[in-house]
Amino acid sequence: MHPQDVEKVVEKLKLHLNGEVNEFECVYRIKGSNDKWRWILDKGKVVSSNAAGYPIRMxxxxxxxxxxxxPKAI
Structure with a gap:
């Protein structure tokens, strides 16, 4: 994951894991097989929690x- 995107992804994931938003959704960059950065859209949702209510599976x-x-070339 691109270093500039880590904080944003962690914050959005925390919001979902804490139950503040129904789903996790975030756009960020990862390094591709050619060693170049690529944009991805990541979506997820907690599907099970333990007896104490803590998420255990997404x-x-x-x-x-x-x-x-x-960015588009001009």
């Missing part, structure tokens, strides 16, 4: 949105 998916998100 499910989700992410999608490469680099072609949509990258």
């Amino acid at each position: 499910t989700g998916a992410f999608k490469d949105i680099h072609q949509i998100k990258k």
Whole structure:
């Protein structure tokens, strides 16, 4: 994950894990196999919690949105 995106992703994940938002959704950059940064859309949701109510399992998916998100050449 790109260092400039870590704080944003952690905050959004905390909001979901604390039950403040129904789903986790975030756009951030990861390093691709060619060692270049790519934009992805990551979505997830807690699907089970333990007896104390703490999340123990999430499910989700992410999608490469680099072609949509990258700056267009002029």
